[in-house]
Amino acid sequence: MRLRLLAAAALAAAQIYRPDGARTPFKKSVPTPPRKTSSSHHISDGEHIKLDDGNLPSEIFLGRHTIKKPWTLGKYENNVITVEDMYRIILKRRLHPVAIDFREICHKDMGPTNQSIESICGRKFKDTTRSDRGPAQVPGILVRSTQNPCGLPYRMVDGAHRICRMKAAGISQGCFFVLDEATALSLVVPYPAHGAKAQRIKPIGRYEAIALGWKLAMDYYGIDADCEKRANWTAV
Structure with a gap:
C-alpha cells in the first residue's frame, strides 16, 4: 500500500x-x-x-556488473550483479553517496600498473551511446573489496563510463554509493543468455x-x- x-x-x-x-x-x-x-x-x-x-x-538502470576473469568475485567467475538489485539495496538501507578519491578505485580496463587515460578509458570514449546515458555526476556504485585487478580498496560495479568522463575533465574524486563485499556477493546471479535481461x-x-x-x-x-x-x- x-x-x-x-x-x-x-x-x-x-x-x-x-x-x-x-x-x-x-x-x-x-x-x-x-x-x-x-x-x-x-x-x-x-x-x-x-x-x-x-x-x-531509464536504460541506466538496466546495467549489470560482469564477473569474469580477471574480475572474479568470491568464488564466482561467470556471473553478473544487476544495477537494479544494487539500487534496491541502496534505497532499502538509505545509503548516501560518499566522496571517494579516484586513485582508490579500480574499474574495468584498469590493471595492476599505472596506465594512461587513453589505455583505460579509450574503449569507453568510443562507446558514445553508453557514455552519454547520463550526467557524469550521477553517483556510481562501488564495492569495498580489494578483489580487483588493481588491488585497490574499491571495485567499481557501476559507472565506469562516467568516471572516465570525469577523469578526462581533470576531476580527481566523485560521489559513490558503497556496498560491502558480503552484500555484493548476496546479489550475484547467473550470466544471462545473449540478448536477455539478467535475472534479479x-x-x-x-x-x-x-x-x-x-x-x-x-x-x-x-x-x-x-x-x-x-x-x-x-x-x-
Whole structure:
C-alpha cells in the first residue's frame, strides 16, 4: 500500500527542479492497474523515469556488473550483479553517496600498473551511446573489496563510463554509493543468455518499479558536488 501511494504521488508530479534551477518534465502515464498481477517489472520499464531532455534515460538502470576473469568475485567467475538489485539495496538501507578519491578505485580496463587515460578509458570514449546515458555526476556504485585487478580498496560495479568522463575533465574524486563485499556477493546471479535481461534477486511489480524509479531519478538531481543533499532542491 505504501509503495502504491508513493507511486501515485510520483505520477501526479509533472516536473522536478534540477540543481541548476531548470525544471525538467517527466513523461508519465496513469493506466488503470489490474486487480491482480504476477508480472515482473524492471525499474526502467515504461516511461516513468524518462526525462524529456534525455539526461537520465531509464536504460541506466538496466546495467549489470560482469564477473569474469580477471574480475572474479568470491568464488564466482561467470556471473553478473544487476544495477537494479544494487539500487534496491541502496534505497532499502538509505545509503548516501560518499566522496571517494579516484586513485582508490579500480574499474574495468584498469590493471595492476599505472596506465594512461587513453589505455583505460579509450574503449569507453568510443562507446558514445553508453557514455552519454547520463550526467557524469550521477553517483556510481562501488564495492569495498580489494578483489580487483588493481588491488585497490574499491571495485567499481557501476559507472565506469562516467568516471572516465570525469577523469578526462581533470576531476580527481566523485560521489559513490558503497556496498560491502558480503552484500555484493548476496546479489550475484547467473550470466544471462545473449540478448536477455539478467535475472534479479527479487522480481518487483509495476508499482514498486515506478516508486523506485522516481525516487532514484529525484535523488540523482538532488546531490551536489560534495555528495550532500541540496537544501533548496524539491520535487513538485
